[in-house]
Amino acid sequence: MTEQVRPDLVISGMGSASGGDYGKVRIEGTGKVDGDLSCESIQVSGMAAMGGNMTAGRFELQGKLTGVGSLKANTVDIEGHVNLRGRLQGDDISLTGILKLQGDCEAERFAAHGGFAIQGLLNAGTIDIHLHGRGEAAEIGGETIRVRKPERQSWGGLLRRLIPAFNPRLTTGTIEGDDVHLEATTAGIVRGSHVHIGEGCEIRLVEYRTELIVHPDANVAKRVKI
Template structure:
């Protein structure tokens, strides 16, 4: 079936679908898919569960989305809660809220403001993360990696003073690495900036290294 022959799916309210191949999918409300979903554009305002894989050129989410399989997309953006039981791969990822991916997460450009948990490797050409709470990944790799507390975190602590925004990881490796409030066993990079609140066991760098006075670094190795 060609793309032009694929039908659109529009859902208002509560519904369910067996999944399948579509042109555009628009959901306002709640929907449960019992199989794989393949479309050009997937738009959600509300809640959805997909008991399979989601493949789309463009995914736009506002609300809660649970994927029992994997996500393959050119663009994923939105806000709310996104949970993926397998892996996620996207050219561009921009999100505000909570992200959970059980396996690897790969994006050309990855921008997140919120809280996340990646069970495998988080990788991308450019990773720009603003932390709102405790987050973790098994490992991180990429070109330019920037992990800091979000600018809005101070506002959150005014309401929840005990809230903590930290990132924990095994290994972080990139060309340019800039970290705040991060804990890792190993950080490797060309140019590395270890900011406030960091606890790093070993830093290996090729070009330059900056360490904030409040950071704790066990070993520093120029390679």
């Protein structure tokens, strides 16, 4: 097959387009794309509604995106609000804001400042979560998992407007990893080799292999060394 030059897609202001193969996709303002989209990069500032699956080398968003499909990209950079019915896959996912997913989230690195609701599995090599709101996932698995609840004052601007001011907390069924550091987390089961349960955690069962450190302000109902 011969290499074809793929056209760019630019929506400025308001507009809609059909999916397909593109070079660069840029949406400024309000845009709607119907059908599956495959391209080198997606850049959105403003609002976008996606009617299919997205595959891109790079995904960058400032604003809000809703989609009925999945998103797959090497680097995913979200500032704002993403709501997808499918799954999110990437090498590097960086989130500042809110992420809502009905499927799984898979990445080599997942760094989040904000809140999220993942109905499936959050699976990443390195998971680094700074909670600025509510975090929810059915399951979390990976190598290094770190959940921190930062000082409230340290974040202003965008986040405070986006996220209602409720108490930041991560809620999940199970967390499984090699290195697990948690703060402000409610979980059924936590399993890992090095487990560090920090301030404000409520864990029903911890199973650990090498070490377990529990903060005095944490509540662990049952601990088992394997």
